[in-house]
Amino acid sequence: MREALMRRIESKRDEIVALTDDLVRIPTVNPPGDAYAACAELVGERLRRSGYAVEYVRAKGVRGDSARYPRTNVIGRLAGASPGSCVHFNSHLDVVEAGSGWSLDPFAGIVKDGKVYGRGTCDMKGGLAASMIAIEAIIEEGIRFPGALEISGTVDEESGGYGGVGYLATKGYFSRPRVDHVIIPEPLNVDRVCIGHRGVWWSEVETLGRIAHGSMPFLGDSAISHMVAFLHKVETELLPRLHERTTAQPVEPKEARRSTLNINGLHGGQPEGDGYPAPTVAHSCRTVLDRRFLVEESIEEVKAEIVALLDELKRTRKGFDYVIRDVMEFLPTFTPLDAPVVKAVADEIRRVLGREPAFIASPGTYDQKHIARIGHLHDCIAYGPGILDLAHQPDEYVGIDDMVASAQVMALAALRLLGVPGVA
């Protein structure tokens, strides 16, 4: 049965490519969240034709949802022949903007040299296509399975997932007893199992000043100068300290096995409008800090060390005052290596690819955070055909061989998790 299923998937190579193309040609760019409904329908109609019960769930009222940009998610459930557990494949439908530097049309789905090119091929429409074709092959082979197989296409992963997996998790779509095992076909390379991710804390720090005419700065107090003093401390005191902190988790790339901080944005002075800001001493300057932390660190410590820098400046620097706001925070998430979904996918990587799988963790968060935090489901991994380093890059592509191989791994791992005889 294994061999027949593998051959069936191999014979569906052109279908995987065609489906990836169809998905890429719907430019689901986020922000703003374009064409979500059209993409969800493409997925949902195909699942319906295969016999799934299909639901469309719009995250009404979440940030970004509107009549023009509805946050439309799709979930399909394919019931098995008898009761049992459920394996769920979750992919996000949204892609980041194409950006510059492309040598070909990012939304044409161009096939060249064994690769499909386009924005979202790697991250992660190729993974979605592979999981859909994997289950179609199971259906076509007439393999009877207990329990259920589910596929979802969800929105807004690139902006935090609140309208997608986060929303669905609050409605019970990612909890027992509905779902037992989750595979997210994010681009982590075809022979690697991603067990989780580092934590994240975004904060907005605002320094305060006193407005005055730009020709007489001595009459005011510049919030920008205060911000410079703060960022200087970040650069010279905090960053070296963070660089010393390493994790035992197998985060890839290896440079991310340390604590990191990025300054995501900086704005001071009057709004610029079309030209230049008005000539005033800045009464406010804001920065957004993106702190990624390790499972070995507590979020309380992470926050306290930045507040300590600010408080020190308040004590020592004349006129310094600040406000700090939490923007977003997620704790690190890791699935144990002996969890059923980890073992099933790792074993099938060994058998299908003939290679020893690598176990890795992601530097950034993805929708696993909502499944763990809200769904309280911890049998969850990311596994998909894309190459991690190509995500969000110009000339993004996914390898066709990798899509076929990952579909074989996904199909066989799913049957193993459902306990179908003759697979393991």
Ligand SMILES: [Zn+2]
């Ligand atoms: Zn992604």
